[in-house]
Amino acid sequence: MSNLAGIPYYVLEFGDELVYFTPYTITLFLLALTFTIFVLVSRPERQVDIAFGGDAYTTKEITISEMRFRRFMAIACGLASMGAMVTGDIFNFTLFTAMVGITNVGIVAAVKSPHVQNAAFQYGLVALTATVPLFGGAAVYAAATGSLSMIELAKGTLPAVPFVAKAFLVLGVIGEGMAPFYAAKAEMFRAPGAPYVIMCSLSSLLIFLRVIEVVMLG
Amino acid sequence: MIIRRISHYLCNYENIVPLFAGACAFIVLIGILLLPIQYHNDQLYPKTIDRNSTLDPYDRGGPPFAQATIRAQYPENSPSAGLVTSYLTPFSQFLADTTPHLGTTIVAHPGGILDEILYNTRGLDTVVEPTILFIAFAIASYLYRKGS
Amino acid sequence: MMWGQYSYGLLVVLIAAAIAFIALAMETDDLHRFLLLDLIEIPSLAVIALLGTDLAEALVLPGLTVGIAEQLALSQIYCVKERISANPVHGLNIEVIAKADAPLIISIFLVVYGLILSGFTGGGVAGLGLVFFFMSRGYKEDLNLLEMASGISWAVWIFAFFVFMFLPQYWYVALMCAAVGIVLKVTVKMSLVGTMWGKGDE
Numbered sequence: 001m002s003n004l005a006g007i008p009y010y011v012l013e014f015g016d017e018l019v020y021f022t023p024y025t026i027t028l029f030l031l032a033l034t035f036t037i038f039v040l041v042s043r044p045e046r047q048v049d050i051a052f053g054g055d056a057y058t059t060k061e062i063t064i065s066e067m068r069f070r071r072f073m074a075i076a077c078g079l080a081s082m083g084a085m086v087t088g089d090i091f092n093f094t095l096f097t098a099m100v101g102i103t104n105v106g107i108v109a110a111v112k113s114p115h116v117q118n119a120a121f122q123y124g125l126v127a128l129t130a131t132v133p134l135f136g137g138a139a140v141y142a143a144a145t146g147s148l149s150m151i152e153l154a155k156g157t158l159p160a161v162p163f164v165a166k167a168f169l170v171l172g173v174i175g176e177g178m179a180p181f182y183a184a185k186a187e188m189f190r191a192p193g194a195p196y197v198i199m200c201s202l203s204s205l206l207i208f209l210r211v212i213e214v215v216m217l218g
Numbered sequence: 219m220i221i222r223r224i225s226h227y228l229c230n231y232e233n234i235v236p237l238f239a240g241a242c243a244f245i246v247l248i249g250i251l252l253l254p255i256q257y258h259n260d261q262l263y264p265k266t267i268d269r270n271s272t273l274d275p276y277d278r279g280g281p282p283f284a285q286a287t288i289r290a291q292y293p294e295n296s297p298s299a300g301l302v303t304s305y306l307t308p309f310s311q312f313l314a315d316t317t318p319h320l321g322t323t324i325v326a327h328p329g330g331i332l333d334e335i336l337y338n339t340r341g342l343d344t345v346v347e348p349t350i351l352f353i354a355f356a357i358a359s360y361l362y363r364k365g366s
Numbered sequence: 367m368m369w370g371q372y373s374y375g376l377l378v379v380l381i382a383a384a385i386a387f388i389a390l391a392m393e394t395d396d397l398h399r400f401l402l403l404d405l406i407e408i409p410s411l412a413v414i415a416l417l418g419t420d421l422a423e424a425l426v427l428p429g430l431t432v433g434i435a436e437q438l439a440l441s442q443i444y445c446v447k448e449r450i451s452a453n454p455v456h457g458l459n460i461e462v463i464a465k466a467d468a469p470l471i472i473s474i475f476l477v478v479y480g481l482i483l484s485g486f487t488g489g490g491v492a493g494l495g496l497v498f499f500f501m502s503r504g505y506k507e508d509l510n511l512l513e514m515a516s517g518i519s520w521a522v523w524i525f526a527f528f529v530f531m532f533l534p535q536y537w538y539v540a541l542m543c544a545a546v547g548i549v550l551k552v553t554v555k556m557s558l559v560g561t562m563w564g565k566g567d568e
Contacts, residue, residue, distance in 0.1 A: 014531050015299075015339040016262075016291040069360050076353055083346065091425060095346040098432050102350060102439060106357040109443050112364070117447040121396065122231045124440045126238045128403050129390065131436070132383065132410040133242060135429045139414040142421065143372060146258040149291050159258055164249040171245055175238055235399060236391045243387035250380050257372035263420035298534035302541050335424035337544045338537070341527040347428040348520055348551065354435035355516075358442040 011088070011151075018088040018151055024213060028085040028206050035202050036078025039071065069110045074199040077103035081203040085210055090141050090148045093214060094134040094172065097207050101127035101176035104200045123178060130175025137168030153217040166215040173211040177204025262289055263335060272314050290339045302334045375416045383409035400437075400444060407433040473499035481549060489552025519550030 008020040021029070077100060084096035105127055109120040142148050144165065145158040152158060227233055285300040293299065306314060336344045386406045393399050410433075414425045444450075473495040480492025526543035529536050 013292065013295045014342045015296045017340055017342045018292070019342075065364075069356075072356070073353070076349075087342070089340075089342070091340075091428075092342055092346065095343055095350070095428060095432070098436075099346060099350045099353065102353055102357070102436055105436075105439065105443070106353060109357060109439075109446075110360065114447065117443060119231045121440065121443050121447050122235055124436065124443060125235045125399055125403060128433070128436045128440060129235070129238055129242060129387075129406065131429070131432055132406050133245065135410050135425070135432075136383075136413040139417055139422070139425065140255065140376075142261075142425075143257055143417050144255055146261045147291060152291065159256065162252070162255050164245075164252055164255070167245050167248070171242060175242075178234075236393075239387045239390035243384050243391060246380050246384040246387060250377060250384070253377055253380075254369045254373040255376060256368070257370050261417070261419045261421070263424075265419050296530075296534065298530070298537035301537050305538075305541060335420065336427065337526060337540065338530045340424060341530055343424075343428050345524060345527050347431050348523060350432050351435040352516075352520060354439040357439040361442045361446050364446075 008151075016089070016149070017092050018149060019086050020088045020151065021086060025086050025210070028209060029082055032078055032081040032085055032203070032206055035199060036075055036082070039074045039078060039196065039199055066110050066112075070107055070196045073103050073106040073110070074196040077107065077199050077203050081206045084207050088150045090150065090153075090169075090214065091135075091138045092148075093210070094138045094169070097134060097173055097176045097211075098127075098131055100203045100207055101130065104176075104178075104203065107196050107200055126175050126178065130172045132172075133168040134172030134176070137165045137172060140165035140168065150214065150217055161217075170211055170215060173207050177207050262291055264289060272318050288334060288339070296339045299334060299339055302338055372416060372418075376413070379409050379412045379416065382412070396444065400440065404437065469499055489549045492549060493552055493554075515550055516554040519547045519554065522550070523547035 008022050009026065010021045012019040012021075080096050080099035080103060084093055084100060087093050087096060105120055105124045108116060108123065111117070111120075138148065141153075141161060144160075144162050145153060147153060147158055153161070288296075288299045288303060290296055290299055383406070386402065386409060390399060390402045390406065393402055407430075411426055411429055414429055415422050417425070476495025476498070477492045480489065480495065522543050526540040526547060529540035529543070533540075
């Protein structure tokens with residue numbers, strides 16, 4: 001078990017899928033938990049448009065239903081990130097990552113501006129493409145080692161994981177979390193509502209940190 | 219300078235789908251070059267096929283309410299594994315006894331290896347999966363209502 | 367290393383995936399990109415299926431569901447983005463069907479048969495019965511009831527999961543809960559299709 005990032009303090013057993021808390025995963029888990037609580041209690045920001053060269057400014061209106069929907073998506077995103085942080089199963093991790101991707105699309109897509117809608121659609125296409133290398137990578141993991149459990153992989157008794165499987169997994173996480181596309185993400189963030197859009201960034205950062213641990217196993 | 223140009227290209231969101239698809243194609247091509255991947259023969263949940271059974275190709279349960287052996291990763295965590303596999307509803311049992319090819323539709327009946335894995339040994343996957351479906355459905359119905 | 371059956375299978379699937387990805391990278395129209403993605407999902411399922419164990423069957427199902435779910439959400443985003451709001455699909459506007467008892471009887475038969483079958487196909491059959499009924503009657507009520515049923519079935523399923531995990535001796539209860547949950551879920555999803563279409567003839 002030396003390859004895991006620290007000795008698990010606690011292992012929760014769900015049949016074949018173990019959920020384990022090492023110092024590394026517990027840190028990330030607490031970070032996700034804290035932000036989810038922030039989203040739960042905070043009020044959304046209200047964007048102000050200032051007309052250049054004059055004194056005129058308008059506050060963008062946010063409807064209650066839109067606010068509630070985006071808060072729901074942000075909380076779901078937080079829960080998905082928490083799950084992805086502590087799960088001890090490769091396929092389960094990919095599922096949680098896919099869930100992070102779709103909740104991120106949901107947070108953005110609820111805004112009615114055509115510009116934001118267009119960005120959300122493009123982002124959704126990338127998230128959907130990313131499921132292919134994600135699930136494909138997990139399947140190659142299973143075929144080459146005969147196990148999906150991270151704890152088994154860390155023991156070092158199974159055959160080595162092929163490079164392709166790891167590359168697929170990382171590529172999938174990049175696509176779901178849009179990690180290198182922060183410039184494009186900034187475009188999506190023209191959507192108002194600060195705590196919710198920050199959840200998008202934080203969740204993609206967290207799943208990326210976790211996948212680094214995952215590919216170091218086996 | 220080059221970083222600014224790359225960043226400028228990336229900030230146009232029309233470009234990200236071709237970029238990501240290109241990266242996927244690139245990794246797939248590398249995957250083809252690295253190919254022969256050794257298949258590990260010691261797999262979990264191995265498939266056995268009994269051509270003479272009326273439940274073929276899904277017969278791996280034995281008699282109902284008797285525990286079949288399931289090669290799970292952590293059998294000690296799922297003490298009831300193997301019971302679901304062999305379970306058939308009375309109606310399915312009747313069909314299995316009277317018709318030769320129930321096996322082709324057995325996925326439609328409760329019980330069987332799929333339910334064993336989906337609900338029991340790998341139940342957490344199945345919890346996440348309908349949740350994703352739920353989220354997607356919530357997005358679609360929210361936009362649908364807002365549009366109408 | 368040896369070229370086994372698995373490697374040959376993977377070679378074919380990866381070539382298919384590479385062709386699909388290159389096509390996606392070259393496509394510029396949004397709708398065509400979206401349709402190509404449907405195509406790309408297939409090699410991903412094929413990679414999972416190459417595992418060739420019972421586990422593969424259980425992994426294909428979530429993979430498929432996630433793909434379909436994201437497509438559902440994305441298609442709706444596409445409609446909003448392109449401002450496609452007109453609903454050209456009408457219910458079955460046949461006068462005889464709208465008044466006669468036959469659709470009711472056929473629907474009841476399908477729903478009852480679906481409940482007996484249970485599981486995935488059962489849900490599909492029962493859902494088909496409801497779709498047919500809603501389409502023939504031009505159903506116009508709000509969707510709250512159906513969404514609530516969908517939520518309840520989800521909760522039943524989660525309950526079944528916890529019974530399996532923490533009270534394995536009651537596996538039979540859990541199995542029945544999961545089977546009922548999935549019937550409800552699939553039925554509700556399919557009947558929603560019926561009501562969305564039925565709205566067209568207002």
